[in-house]
Amino acid sequence: MASYIWLIPFFPMVGFLINGLLGVKFKRSWIHIIAASAIGLSFLTTLILFFELLKVEPHARHFENVIFDWIVAGKFHTQVAFMLDPLSVVMALVVTGVSFMIHIYSGGYMHDDPGFRRFFVYLNLFVFSMLILVLSNSFLLMFVGWEGVGLCSYLLIGFWFEKDSAANAGKKAFVVNRIGDFGFILGLFLIVTTLSKHGIWSLNFDVVFKNAELFSPATVTAITLLLFVGATGKSAQIPLYVWLPDAMEGPTPVSSLIHAATMVTAGVYMIARCNVLYSMAPGTMEVVAVVGVLTAFFSATIALVQNDFKRILAYSTVSQLGYMFVGVGVGAFSAGIFHLMTHAFFKGLLFLASGSVMHAMAGELNIQKMGGLKKFMPVTFWVFMMATLAISGIPGFSGFFSKDEILWQSFHRGHIFVWIMGTLAAGLTAFYMFRLTFVAFFGKPRMDEETKHHLHESPKVMTYPMIVLAIASVVGGYVGIPPVLGGSNRFEKFLEPIMGGGGHEAVKEGAHAVAHASASLEFTMMAVSVIVALIGITVAYVFYIKNPELPVRLARGMRGLYTLLYNKYFVDEFYNSVFVQGTKDFATFLWQKVDVGIIDAIVNGVASIVESCGGLIRKLQTGYVQTYAFSILVGGVVVFVYFFWESLF
Amino acid sequence: MIPVQAYFVVSAILFIIGVIGAITRRNAIVVFMSIEMMLNAVNLTLIATSSYLHSIDGVMFVFFVMTVAAAEAAVGLAIFLMMYRKKDTIKLDEFNLLKG
Amino acid sequence: MAVLIAKWVIFVITSLLAIVSSLLMITRRNTIHSALFMILAFVASAILYLLLGCQFMAMIQIIVYAGAVMMLILFVIMMIDLSKEEKLKMKVTRTKIAGVIVSVLFMLALILVMGLNSVKGKLGALSSIGDAKTIGTLLFTKYLLPFEVASILLLAAMVGAVMLSKKKAFGGEDQ
Incomplete structure (x- = not known):
């Protein structure tokens, strides 16, 4: 069963590619059917895999489906691989199921929108x-x-x-x-x-969790807090x-x-x-x-x-x-x-x-x-x-x-x-x-x-x-x-x-x-x-x-x-005046003082030095082929004199 | 017995005449002919050396130099034709695209 | 002895002929005159080859230069209107003067080095070197690879010349 896991994300990707690359001339109803059925198929696959998973012993409910090697850099090695276990199957069911409903619904809701596709x-x-x-x-x-x-x-x-x-x-x-x-x-x-x-070079969930004892309490607190920062952003x-x-x-x-x-x-x-x-x-x-x-x-x-x-x-x-x-x-x-x-x-x-x-x-x-x-x-x-x-x-x-x-x-x-x-x-x-x-x-x-x-x-x-x-x-x-x-x-x-x-x-x-x-x-x-x-x-x-x-x-x-x-505790205003305005002021300072005043000046200075040197040297290039022939001749004479210096005198 | 140095002197003179022609003339065809003259001077040296050293290699060299000269003539003259079509002249001072 | 004197006479005459006609070649304003003087110089060179006992190369020289290359040059002169070039006066520039001076100095150096030093090895010209049979045998044995390469070079030059002289080759309008 593990070998079918890739089908779950595969169908939405196909729907995305078909509608995205070829869909310009499709009728709206086609686009809707393609998009919704892609999710529907994905939902169906998830359901089948879910029931298959139920048949397995509770503690053996863990399947991995490796697609290909992704990053192999020195000792670090990671693959594009999908994992099916109770948690991911629940999430996949929720995602595909709700998405399927919403895809159907959107066909009606977005019906007259110019950006339908x-x-x-x-x-x-x-x-x-x-x-x-x-x-x-x-x-x-x-x-x-x-x-x-x-x-x-x-x-x-x-x-x-x-x-x-x-x-x-x-x-x-x-x-x-x-x-x-x-x-x-x-x-x-x-x-x-x-x-x-x-000596562990992996970010796979299995490996990390199996070796969790290697983290000191301080480290694991730092890691989890940092991950939680990510979660607060994504989950509002x-x-x-x-x-x-x-x-x-x-x-x-x-x-x-x-x-x-x-x-x-x-x-x-x-x-x-x-x-x-x-x-x-x-x-x-x-x-x-x-x-x-x-x-x-x-x-x-x-x-x-x-x-x-x-x-x-x-x-x-x-x-x-x-x-x-x-x-x-x-x-x-x-x-x-x-x-x-x-x-x-x-x-x-x-x-x-x-x-x-x-x-x-x-x-x-x-x-x-x-x-x-x-x-x-x-x-x-x-x-x-x-x-x-x-x-x-x-x-x-x-x-x-x-x-x-x-x-x-x-x-x-x-x-x-x-x-x-x-x-x-x-x-x-x-x-x-x-x-x-x-x-x-x-x-x-x-x-x-x-x-x-x-x-x-x-x-x-x-x-x-x-x-x-x-x-x-x-x-x-x-x-x-x-x-x-x-x-x-x-x-x-x-x-x-x-x-x-x-x-x-x-x-x-x-x-x-x-x-x-x-x-x-x-x-x-x-x-x-x-x-x-x-x-x-x-x-x-x-x-x-x-x-x-x-x-x-x-x-x-x-x-x-x-x-x-009513004004939502003025948080937006607070963020705006402290972070947004602060960043803008700082950026303006960097732009007008640091960038224009220092960096641009250095760059322009170097460029003008190079330009004036080039202006001197370019005069050597007359563009006439005979001048070049003359320099070849001079070179030939120099080589000749160098080799026959003794026999000349 | 004519000494080989006599031939060298003649070919040196011919070569330098070719060089002067190539450097001073503005007519592309004359420049081309001057270059042929330089090749010819070198050929003369090669054959003279070959003859005096009793070795066939110099002659073979001349053979290949002539082959290359012939190929060069064909391509070079075709290029002059192109130049003429582009600028209506083959005056070399008209072609200074390499000017810095 | 008489033979040697005859050889010297022939050598001096042909050498002078070659030098004078090549000088004339680079000084004539009329391109056709230049071309004709070039033939003369090449024929003189061919005689020098004969003097050196290299009959085959002398023939080739006349056939290739006086025949083929010369024909090409004359055809091109015929196709191109050179009246503008022929009206050009000699423009004397500093580069040209420097070029002539350096060239003459170079010539003197060459004569000094090559003409006045003795040559080591078997001296004395052969009466015959490089007859058609020897050269032919060598071309197909020792020099087979260069020979083939040369033939490819000629083919490439032929194709290149055709491509270059085609009117439409570089996007120009057809006639």
């Missing part, structure tokens, strides 16, 4: 890079995928590059990601240099989250696929993949968990007061990614991945539904100008409702299982602060999601008559994928029902061989504590988070259905807090 070319390239990222068997190939998805993200955020805001958002995302990637690659360097001292955590809300300038399917479901979870995946290293660095784990929960809480507060449909979802994404980091940060790696999966379903769906709303509202995104959409777009409303219930953590929906797992694990592993903040953030999540639902879909229509007249449900090519994802959002959680609710948490069992943390003590102890926690306590925890969520929903109901003046009065009453939240 370009869009699908980028999208296929993105899926290809993402699959390289999750299937690679070494840090180096993972980094290739990591950069590849960053590139596609840039291209797709700036897809409508003729709009200044889109081009700038793309640039911002790229630059911020670069900061993170810098940390990531420094981490890789540190791994290589440390291991090479012990404090302090590098600022690019994600701006990334909503891209087409909505892109927001859904890249900036909600797949790419932004790469950081979580990377940490889960390196759980052996992270388990060895408790300090880093603490940092990850705290950063995660702070991100979860603060971006949730920002989302409370925003009015832009997609921005609310964007801050919600940042917040949910924070949860995933809490999961991996407290050592519950499979819980983090579990939340990653369910989040991919419901957040992907939320964005698709927002795209459907935009489609109907002629691009309008301000939720204050919506209202009453339930009547006009029943399918969109119902799928949106499913996803909202899932993200709010209502029992029975997927988000409940995964979010609760994370909160419970953090409580039981002794991270009380993280648990309190996380629970509060869960309440805020329920509040802002229901605020969004109530304002946009309930109440009286507030749009103008022209728009209202054109309101319509989206075509089937858009609604069907949403329905599929809605079903996944509801039932997706049932693979991981915790034992206390009568399940067996099959998801965790499936990932267990990988998530062992290298059998490290701290992790074992944590798992031990979790396993021996009392059932009643777990029920209490669940009840607490459900009650918090219900409070959030009730408050939203009171604010936006029962008593719509209340939030306005509240906002006026707490002017300062409202302004602070």
Whole structure:
């Protein structure tokens, strides 16, 4: 079976090449079919391989497929090779499955866009890079995928590059990601240099994790922190989250696929993949968990007061990614991945539904100008409702299982602060999601008559994928029902061989504590988070259905807090004045003083010296052939005289 | 018995006449002929030496020099034709593309 | 003795003929005159070859130079309008004066070195060296490779000449 792994990324690559190189004259429907079926085939391959994997003994679930030697430099040797194990197959399933739905959906959403072909070319390239990222068997190939998805993200955020805001958002995302990637690659360097001292020249996951004991505690902390810097960039955590809300300038399917479901979870995946290293660095784990929960809480507060449909979802994404980091940060790696999966379903769906709303509202995104959409777009409303219930953590929906797992694990592993903040953030999540639902879909229509007249449900090519994802959002959680609710948490069992943390003590102890926690306590925890969520929903109901003046009065009453939240804690302004302006000033100094004053002067000086010397020497070159003949003659005479000097005199 | 040095003197004079022609004349065809004259002077030396040293090698050398001279004549004259087509003249001062 | 005197007479006459006609060749303004004087100089050289006992080379000299090369030169002179060149006055430049001076000095040096030093080895001209049979045998045995190379060189020169003199060869318009 290992020899088929390459097919998974192969299909998107073929789709990318066909549409990218030959697709200029293709009809739109062809392009759509080629792109979507490439992903579909890839999904199918992943499914087949997944079932094959299930047949294998749990501890033998590890297959590698070497494609070719990539870098052979001295002792260092690395290959382009794909790896299939429970973690990568889960990621590949999520990536290909959600992408497949979104590819189908995009055919309807982008139907009238002039960049139709370009869009699908980028999208296929993105899926290809993402699959390289999750299937690679070494840090180096993972980094290739990591950069590849960053590139596609840039291209797709700036897809409508003729709009200044889109081009700038793309640039911002790229630059911020670069900061993170810098940390990531420094981490890789540190791994290589440390291991090479012990004669190990490889960046393969197997080799690195097997030799993890060779790292000193300080080194492993440095490595994991550097890798985490990369993760904060890619997965939009404090302090590098600022690019994600701006990334909503891209087409909505892109927001859904890249900036909600797949790419932004790469950081979580990377940490889960390196759980052996992270388990060895408790300090880093603490940092990850705290950063995660702070991100979860603060971006949730920002989302409370925003009015832009997609921005609310964007801050919600940042917040949910924070949860995933809490999961991996407290050592519950499979819980983090579990939340990653369910989040991919419901957040992907939320964005698709927002795209459907935009489609109907002629691009309008301000939720204050919506209202009453339930009547006009029943399918969109119902799928949106499913996803909202899932993200709010209502029992029975997927988000409940995964979010609760994370909160419970953090409580039981002794991270009380993280648990309190996380629970509060869960309440805020329920509040802002229901605020969004109530304002946009309930109440009286507030749009103008022209728009209202054109309101319509989206075509089937858009609604069907949403329905599929809605079903996944509801039932997706049932693979991981915790034992206390009568399940067996099959998801965790499936990932267990990988998530062992290298059998490290701290992790074992944590798992031990979790396993021996009392059932009643777990029920209490669940009840607490459900009650918090219900409070959030009730408050939203009171604010936006029962008593719509209340939030306005509240906002006026707490002017300062409202302004602070509405302007996203002024973080963008802060970054702008400190980092961006500082860099610009420094660059201007370098340009005008150092470059023009010193470097250019040296270069020009050398050039003018050479030029004047050349001006003297060029006079020797008359261009007349007879002058050259004369110099040959002179040379001949000199040689002759030299050899016959004695016989001459 | 004519000493071989007599032949050397004659060929030296012929050679230098060729050199002077090649350096001073501006008509490309005359320059070309001067170069042929230089080759001819060298041939004379070779044959004289060959004859006086009782060795056939010099004569063989002359044979090949003549072959090369013939080839040179064909290509050189074709080049003059080209030059004439380009500039309508074969005055050598008109061709100074190498001027720095 | 009479033979020796006759040889000396022939040598002096032909040498002078060669020198004078080559001097005339480089001084004539009319190119056809130059060409004719060149033939004369070459024929004189051929006689010197005969004097040295090298009949085959003398014949070749006349056939190749006086026949083939001369014909080529005359054809080219015929094809090219040389009236402008023939009106040119001798332009005396510093380079030319220097060239002539250096050349004359060089000639004196050559005569000094070659003409006044004795030559080591078997002295005395052979009555016959390099008849057609000897040269032919050598060409196909010892000098086979240079011979073949020379034939390729001639072929290349032929192709090159044809290519160069074709009007369209370098993108020029066809007639």
